[in-house]
Amino acid sequence: MVFTQNILFIFLTTALFHFSMCNLISENEIIPQNETTGESILLGEISKPPLDRRTYLGVLLPNGMKVILVSDPNTTKAAAALSVSVGSINDPDDFLGMAHFLEHMLFLGSQKYRDENSFHKFISEHGGYSNAATQSDKTYYYYRVSPLALEESLDRFAHLFISPLFTETALEREVLAVESEHQKYISDDWRRIERVIAQTGKPGHPFGRYRTGSLETLWTHPKSIGLNIRDALLDFHLTYYSSQLMNLAVIGAQSLDELQLLVEKVFVNVPQSNITLEDVDGSMTQLYGRDELEERIDVAPLGNLRSLQLIFPIDYVPEYYKNTALGYLSHLLGQEGPGSLSAFLKKRHFAESVTVGGFLPSRGMTFFKIRLALTQEGFRNLNQVVKHIFQCITMIREKGPQLWFWEEVRAMSMMHFRFRDELYPIDLVTKLATNMIVYPVQKVLYANGIDPDLKYNATSIDHTLGLLTPRNCRLVVASSELQNTTTHKEHHFGVEYNRVKIDEDLLQEWENVTLNDIDFPSDFYLPEPNEFIASKFDLKPRDNQSLDDTFTPRLLMDTTFTQLWYLQDNMFLLPKASVTVELLSPMAYGDPLKANLLLLWSKLITHSLAEFQYSASLAGIHSDVAAMEGGIQLTVKGFDHKLGAFLEKILTRILTFSVGEGDDQSFAAGKDAVLDIIVNTGQSQPHEMADRVIRQLFLETRWTPGDLLDAMEDVKISTMRSFIKEYLDRLKFRWMFYGNFEPEECVKIVQDCEALFILNGTRSIFSSQAKTVLAPQRVIQLPEGANFLHRVEQSSHSSSCTVVLFQIGLDSSRSSMLIQLVSRVMHSPIFDQLRTKEQLGYTVWADDFGVAYYSTVSLRILVQGSRDPTYVEGRINNFLADFENVLANMTEKEFLRHRKSISNIRSNPPKTMTDKVATITREIYSQRFNFHRLQVDLETLEGIGLADLRQFFTEHISNPKTRRRLAVHVFPSVSLINSTFPLTTPSDGMGVAYSVSNITGGNDNLFTAQNEIMADLIEDIVSWKQTMHLFPNSNPFNPLN
């Protein structure tokens, strides 16, 4: 596996990981200065893919701010993002987390728009969403909004940078919000490992300090030495938030000229100082020097992950797209086909996956990383595994740079650039604003691919390979086996670890491997050319119907054996497609053992596909095998040219796959992986746990992690074999084709594939079963006036989660629109009250909770934080009581604005084929067939008035006689409560900002507090469900004929 573009753009709200490729302005990009005339300067033309329908313009404002404008007359969303090239490495020593804290504070009001909640409220009321993130070397802010609101939103956005308020009253609260985020990250093992990797660098290196910030680093510590947080905040802002360190990207429906005027009007007023990027970066150097290399770091994780990382500091390479060596080596070392490191380590059962890539944690630093998900066996033979890695590197070095492989990597990069999916507006501007920090605007769109003008450079490849040696390496090992063996403790997260120099003997052994060694594995060799790279990119003739926007999927085949859905793409017009096939069987979820066997089967198949799946994915064909409630589901998507052949190859593998044939170890490893999944489900975040518990309460049949764990005992090679045999004996296929296909082509693929099964003896399932396997599970119906509470303890997180859910009823356009209206109107006040003012937690949601693919809808209110759920539920009730007044006092005009905002949000057509396919399959799997859901919903919405909304709220949410209410409390076990951050019940009044002292100092432990919630407690879920009615499945919206 290579760190791909997806991973490069993971957006995180703090600076712990930083995969993005950012760097200093290159020497050949001269930024013109134009301070005298006060006019903007146009920057050069921006290279874009030929099919990209948007137009772009780069502009340098007189105050030095770089801007990219994007015009898209058809866009249903406008968006803007602004990056500042300062991040947490610039935090003052006595205020760790300052950059992140400033990011929080900046949104809270400006001189012009003084209300703290004003920006968030405006965006939310105009169908939008906003967020921000802080990384080690940059901070960025982004939002999307209805296109008509772009102009005003830009004025509001600009003023946050021109004249932020940083009010005194918000300081304490936002420190607590940062503390809450810090608490949330404490239990994340990957963040814990990253923390140790950073902290064990050169002493005093800015990257090694704690970057999220906490109550301690931002409040307690500075106060104790007499420092004032607001002064420090203002100082940091004055120093770094200067226009020439900022990059802005805006997309709207306006023309480029109009957009330029809109932006110039306000953003020229952002203050400019004379700080430069060089000043910001200071003398940033590699994190690791001589003293930190040849080291092994052992980390004891909280959970059961097991990993090995080899980290090589290499030359800092600013422009990824200009670098021959990084892409080349990542692909060559990361490939998974025959001869590869990955195939070898998996075959020996040393590793479950191998991920390789260049990694830029911060400007000035580059690592080359090899990361393994180790097996137990791999952990036990760690030194041997490391030796194998160096053997593979040696093989690549001795064979020398391969021109043909480089050309293949470049060809694939260009193919992906040429036919890439259109990005959603908010993703596009975020990518542009962050890439602009270091890439010249002309190349900013393919910053993470390879420059087509780039020449092959064998010397650069040789040079980088020369750095991948045991003497230039750190080993970072994490495994639960290391618990209780550690001697060091990291301060902020309390991570336990060891740090030792690697033995000289070992280093020499690894260093001196050669191809001629007797023990050199013959399994290491260079790959063959990739057979899955498409060479035909033509568009098939379109159906007449496809010209019609309302065109819906057609049922091309419908028998007991096969259901075939087909829709030709009329939106994207790319040479790509997507096929999903389900092998449905009543055996799939029949009992906990079968559920486990199905999951294990899907894992074993996936494992056996890895060797060719990987080269296909590089060629733009992605596949996935998953165990679903209905059965095995296989999805393949990408360039359509070789898709059919690829599909047949996978199905053949499924048919010929035999369990444990001469290889009991694969089976055992797969079984371990399934066990890990079950165990990890039990340790998920409190809000995920609440989600799972609600499904368990609501769905007719839902096995618990406990059920599944019990059933693992019976998972054996023999049971697996008979399960597969019986499963393949009788099946129903359901297919869904979307994209650049013609109907006859799909029917032929289906017939060819199914012939393989028929030849193997597969028959159709019985006809009544064929109907039931298609039907979704039925949902428990809470009676009118219900008020249930279920409480669950969890033992892996110190946070709690409180959910209050109002079940509305069967899925209908009207119910669904009313729920969306309520949650939209609630969105801003609930965030402001429960998160900002009351600091109940970092995660606060009010949303439309459909149990995906099933036929009922509910309104959910969720809070995850550090407080007692009983207390939180009381606060939610209080909020809802106040909210009834909000509705009572709402004017017609306000109501219409909210209603408009929903149609803005909903009128957001899918931007990628994957998203389009998801909207279709949702209708097919739920058997609702409401393929025009969007139009139907929008029409329904127009018919809903303020009185309807009030009546809906009263009937379903506030009236205890008619509502159907269920609360779920997830709370930490006693051992966790007594640790660092006790859940507390503040004793002061309601609805006011709590001070830091009474949140941290309180010892009114929630769980000893009186439970004041009056509700019917659900003790045993299964017995409770026996007493409940079920909803019928809704009638299909469009009956099938």
Ligand SMILES: [Zn+2]
């Ligand atoms: Zn944050």
